[in-house]
Amino acid sequence: MSGEQELGITESKEHATGEWYAEVVQKAGLADYAPMGGFIVTRPRGYAIWEHIQDHLDGWFKDTGVDNAYFPLLIPESYLEKEKDVVEGFDPEVAWVTHGGHDELEERLAVRPTSESIIAPFMAQWTRSHRDLPMRLNQWCSVVRWEATETKPFFRTKEFLWQEGHTAHAEEDGAWEETMTRLDQYARLYEDVMAMPPLKGRKPEHDKFPGAHTTTTIETLMPDGKSVQAATSHYLGTSFAEAFDITYADEDEEDNVAHTTSWGISWRAMGALIMTHSDDQGLVLPPAVAPTQVVVVPIWQEDTKDDVIEYAADLAAELEESGVRVDLDDREHRNPGFKYNEHELNGVPLRVEVGPHEVDDEEATLVHRPDSDQETVDREGIAETTQDHLDTVHAKLYANAEETLDGEIREAESREEILGTIGQHGGYVKAGWCGDEACEEPIKDAIAAEIVMVPLDRDEEPIHDECAICGEPSEETAYFAKSY
Numbered sequence: 001m002s003g004e005q006e007l008g009i010t011e012s013k014e015h016a017t018g019e020w021y022a023e024v025v026q027k028a029g030l031a032d033y034a035p036m037g038g039f040i041v042t043r044p045r046g047y048a049i050w051e052h053i054q055d056h057l058d059g060w061f062k063d064t065g066v067d068n069a070y071f072p073l074l075i076p077e078s079y080l081e082k083e084k085d086v087v088e089g090f091d092p093e094v095a096w097v098t099h100g101g102h103d104e105l106e107e108r109l110a111v112r113p114t115s116e117s118i119i120a121p122f123m124a125q126w127t128r129s130h131r132d133l134p135m136r137l138n139q140w141c142s143v144v145r146w147e148a149t150e151t152k153p154f155f156r157t158k159e160f161l162w163q164e165g166h167t168a169h170a171e172e173d174g175a176w177e178e179t180m181t182r183l184d185q186y187a188r189l190y191e192d193v194m195a196m197p198p199l200k201g202r203k204p205e206h207d208k209f210p211g212a213h214t215t216t217t218i219e220t221l222m223p224d225g226k227s228v229q230a231a232t233s234h235y236l237g238t239s240f241a242e243a244f245d246i247t248y249a250d251e252d253e254e255d256n257v258a259h260t261t262s263w264g265i266s267w268r269a270m271g272a273l274i275m276t277h278s279d280d281q282g283l284v285l286p287p288a289v290a291p292t293q294v295v296v297v298p299i300w301q302e303d304t305k306d307d308v309i310e311y312a313a314d315l316a317a318e319l320e321e322s323g324v325r326v327d328l329d330d331r332e333h334r335n336p337g338f339k340y341n342e343h344e345l346n347g348v349p350l351r352v353e354v355g356p357h358e359v360d361d362e363e364a365t366l367v368h369r370p371d372s373d374q375e376t377v378d379r380e381g382i383a384e385t386t387q388d389h390l391d392t393v394h395a396k397l398y399a400n401a402e403e404t405l406d407g408e409i410r411e412a413e414s415r416e417e418i419l420g421t422i423g424q425h426g427g428y429v430k431a432g433w434c435g436d437e438a439c440e441e442p443i444k445d446a447i448a449a450e451i452v453m454v455p456l457d458r459d460e461e462p463i464h465d466e467c468a469i470c471g472e473p474s475e476e477t478a479y480f481a482k483s484y
């Protein structure tokens, strides 16, 4: 029995969110800590979730003109230096390769912290005429940033998996449209695949990607009231193209500078997903990313064993044939209760129970992971019924997350009110803002909350006429929140 207890989650999501999260990640078999601080080992169940996220996005990217490519892990120091013309580099966070075997390298090589400095020079080479544009490249890879912070799987790791898209366009319009296309695809990923309501916005000027004209962002709310920057899409203007000489000859053979974009999502999305839906029983996953969507558990006595197992196996086979990712759990050395706990811990969205009654009545009992709701349904048409129930599980998860979010967007009209509201409830607080970074400082200093976004539309009227901090006329609505 002690073995069963250790299997389960012991921390509380509500009272010890950080510890609970770490426990879910490990006990649900998603990841382990690597021997080097800041690195994790992604286990098959964790990696499978990432693959489903990848599959969806990658398909949408390809449908909208993006080609995948792959650039080297190591970047010459002189290439990184070139980026400094545009941005303050990632210097203190860069890991360097200084030796090959026993020989010191003539030029240090950076382990990529991001790849524009190696991708942009090649885009410059490949872009000759307006006919080469738009050029849309994406790579799925890992990057390394040597930040000395506490390891939190998928949220804070020195190496993380991501995709980075880099595009070049002849005109501003095309580049701006590209920026929004990718932002919308990230929003769609959160809504339709991960069952999380996204907030779409723009980073304030002082917090945009260095060198970018505009940084757009997807923010999602975590159960502890903090916001996660869940994906970003940047319109870079011509600054990077100028630095890296991405130019093209137009129809009149005149040389022009291209407009570029970049956009990315990392496995932090997985962290946000796990934290949003999971509970004190363990992992909860929306069906679209669940490695196993349905588990069929036969429940038998000695005299009914053969019939029940045969019936369950036949049912599982029919589901598999219909395209559902299904497991038949007919292990003999585990009782049904143990199996239920284990599949709940592992986040299987739907359980199908089959016992002698179901066999006799040609039925099956479906149990939803998020709320244990169950329904006994006809065996006939089980594939279609199962799909309906998987859709319902997704809808329930989305509705829960949306309800939480709706209650967590508040308004404030003064510094004290912003501090008090975030201090007491967490979540987002909308306030009028003059646009001056200095007006973020007192909030940052007092409670470590910041302006996580402003509305996408620059022309949107601010929520209040006056800046909540300084009283000057407000330029836009700021969303204050604590953030990951």
Ligand SMILES: [Zn+2]
Pocket (backbone or CB within 6 Å): 433, 434, 435, 436, 439, 467, 468, 469, 470, 471, 472
């Ligand atoms: Zn102000």
